[in-house]
Amino acid sequence: MLSKHFSEHNFVSGHTACAGCGQALAARLVVDAAGKNTIATNATGCLEVFSTKAPQSSWNIPWIHSLFENSAAVGSGVESALRYLGKIDKVRVISQGGDGGTSDIGLQALSGMLERGHDVLYVCYDNEAYMNTGIQRSSLTPFSANTTTSPPGKVSTGNPKLKKPLVEICSAHHIPYSASASVGYPQDLQRKVKKALSIRGPKFLQIHCPCPLGWRYEPGLTLEIARLAVGSGLYPLIEYEYGKLTKVFKIPKPKPVEEYLKLQGRFRHIVNSQEEVAKIQKIADKNIDYYQLK
Amino acid sequence: MKKFLEGSQAVAKAVKLAKPGVISAYPITPQTHIVEGLAQFVADGELKSEFVNVESEHSAASAVLGAEACGVRSFTATSSQGLILMSEVLFNIAGMRLPVMLVCANRALSAPINIWNDHQDSIALRDSGWIQFYAENHQEVVDFILQGYKIGENPKIMLPVMVCMDGYILTHGMEVVDIPSQEQVDKFLPPYNPPYKLDIDNPLSLGLLGDPTVYMETRYAIQDTLNNDVLKLIPQVSSEFESIFGRRTLKLVETYKTEDAEVILVAMGSVAGTIKDVIDEERSKGKKVGLLKIVTYRPFPKEEVFNILKQASRVGVIEKAISLGSDGPLYTEISALFSGEKNSPQISGFIAGLGGRDITEKTIQTVIELVKGKKTSCIFMDLNKELLWEDFRVI
Structure with missing residues (x-):
């Protein structure tokens, strides 16, 4: 099935995302920064579902969704076709997916795309759980977060694992550019998209996208929460070029993680425990030290 | 060339x-x-x-x-x-x-x-x-x-x-x-x-959610x-x-000596060659045997299959696949074509050649003999009975 329409933005309103959806905002920032000469592939997930219910579509650039785990592989095929057609210098390819579609089920296809050196920017919209199926844990769900498959209980304090270091995993493919961004800092985000697309070869960008429904906070707080994640050191904004850390988003006065945690229902079970909050503060401190964020 | x-x-x-x-x-x-x-x-x-x-x-x-x-x-x-x-x-x-x-x-x-x-x-x-x-x-x-x-x-x-x-x-x-x-x-x-494609001059969305x-x-x-x-x-x-x-190879089905055949075998793929050889032998002995080779399996050419098989009295479907717990898929489909038909041939199903076991002329000759007997739906050909002891189920 296909759909067609016209607007100024490359991703337009009228879709069915929840109020305050960080991913919808991030997607618009990405494709607007990318420009009209872009073809996007999309993994199955919230973004695909809320933007393209037949016969409508929010995409004002050529866009294709196939399956959950193959956005990077479809992107590889699109890029190869453009190369064959002699259009690879004129048309940019962006492959997109959520955190589950990228870091779990789609990781093999992503690794293959990066390793083969396709001229594709892969964008991972990281809302830190499988939101489309109703808030299940992914390998990018943060430590202690309450999801429906990592619930707190008598012997559990929520998700027992740390986030998978996906920016580093992609960077380890020795690609020209691997970075993280946040929907809370739109200018930085769009600069990174433009920078990535100015480079030929495989690129990776992971964007932190708060989810009011899944994280359980008031929809008006999306940007504030996104900034607190960065400002506390829990979501470092970093840039790698050919495997080397070249730039970080500085946070001279890091905020205590508690300020970030207390706004979200997914951390409600630990915010009153000094011991549990301290564990998360340790993660932030480690990031601040490791990436020299101060 | x-x-x-x-x-x-x-x-x-x-x-x-x-x-x-x-x-x-x-x-x-x-x-x-x-x-x-x-x-x-x-x-x-x-x-x-x-x-x-x-x-x-x-x-x-x-x-x-x-x-x-x-x-x-x-x-x-x-x-x-x-x-x-x-x-x-x-x-x-x-x-x-x-x-x-x-x-x-x-x-x-x-x-x-x-x-x-x-x-x-x-x-x-x-x-x-x-x-x-x-x-x-x-x-x-x-x-x-x-x-x-x-x-x-x-x-x-x-x-x-x-x-x-x-x-x-x-x-x-x-x-x-x-x-x-x-x-x-x-x-x-x-x-x-193609009538539609991903093109920056005409942006389409492909692969939408169909409720x-x-x-x-x-x-x-x-x-x-x-x-x-x-x-x-x-x-x-x-x-x-x-x-x-200068040649016509792609067909819905191919027939081999089916015009007056009393027994028609049905098969797909390379085994048709072996079957044709056996049919030639049978014909030399005056036996009216023919082959219906399914070339196009999807879409299934129901009309052609029906019209060719209806003239036979016996049909034997030889296939290299099985719907475990049921019968051979091709046998099931062909049987369904004759459901409720008065003058239906007797249709029997045979599973052969799984996992590369040779389908020999003898296999086909045995099928022809079995087809002439009682109707059967799913006979495994050329089984090595000695291997069918219980411990062999797990290898």
Whole structure:
């Protein structure tokens, strides 16, 4: 099935995302920064579902969704076709997916795309759980977060694992550019998209996208929460070029993680425990030290 | 030009003549020689294609999906586990109405792991919306690929095509095969020009969410295209092919000495050759036996199958696949055609050649004898009874 329409933005309103959806905002920032000469592939997930219910579509650039785990592989095929057609210098390819579609089920296809050196920017919209199926844990769900498959209980304090270091995993493919961004800092985000697309070869960008429904906070707080994640050191904004850390988003006065945690229902079970909050503060401190964020 | 070629090399040459812009595949026995041949053509500059060495069959199918969506002709090949790993994408490709070409080197499915021939892999994909042709020999494989592109890419059709060739028997066997000239193929097969594609000058969204208000119509549309348009188009394309290449190989079904046959055997793929030899012998003894070879399995040519079989008194369906817990899929479908018919032949089903077990002339002769007896639905031929003790169930 296909759909067609016209607007100024490359991703337009009228879709069915929840109020305050960080991913919808991030997607618009990405494709607007990318420009009209872009073809996007999309993994199955919230973004695909809320933007393209037949016969409508929010995409004002050529866009294709196939399956959950193959956005990077479809992107590889699109890029190869453009190369064959002699259009690879004129048309940019962006492959997109959520955190589950990228870091779990789609990781093999992503690794293959990066390793083969396709001229594709892969964008991972990281809302830190499988939101489309109703808030299940992914390998990018943060430590202690309450999801429906990592619930707190008598012997559990929520998700027992740390986030998978996906920016580093992609960077380890020795690609020209691997970075993280946040929907809370739109200018930085769009600069990174433009920078990535100015480079030929495989690129990776992971964007932190708060989810009011899944994280359980008031929809008006999306940007504030996104900034607190960065400002506390829990979501470092970093840039790698050919495997080397070249730039970080500085946070001279890091905020205590508690300020970030207390706004979200997914951390409600630990915010009153000094011991549990301290564990998360340790993660932030480690990031601040490791990436020299101060 | 006639050449003595391995089946896989013949496939590579046929695909080269079709000039796909993107080829993507993953190694699997016994398919691998096909893409090795194509990789060499690309490496030698004889074929100007993007050859994408993917990390799995799932990604191979996904890459050709992406290429095809950009309006670029593509090719992939696989076998057995690879086809099953692709299966999620294959259903998706058909639903997205993208005319990908896939050659399946038919091989048994694991477990136990077995690299030899049967039809279980592609039969498992029969419900996917792909057009499926089953080849008897190298010439048919070559011809089906060229005609398959033309049929699948027809703007009225826009469906993917799977050309099925028996693993090892055809992929590794050597035969004389007529490889057409590029001029002939160019005359027959126009460049791919799809009615929709990913294009920055005309931005379309492909692969939308189809809720309960539209999903059924998309399924109906595929069914309608297969059962009406494809069944009509195959003979037309075959005639056009014949006018340029001088032979008619792609059919819905092929008959061999069925005109006055009392017993008609039904089969698909390379075993048809063995069956024809047995039929010649039987005929020399005055026995009226014939063969109905199913060439086009999807869409299933119900009318043709019915009209040919209705004249026989006995029908024996020999197949290299089984719906475990039921009967052979082809037997079931053929039986359904005669459901409620007064003058139905007696139809019996036989499972043979699973996991590469040889189907010999003796196997076929035994089937003919059994067909003349009591109706049976699912007899396993050539079982080694000594191996059927309990401990053998787990290997």
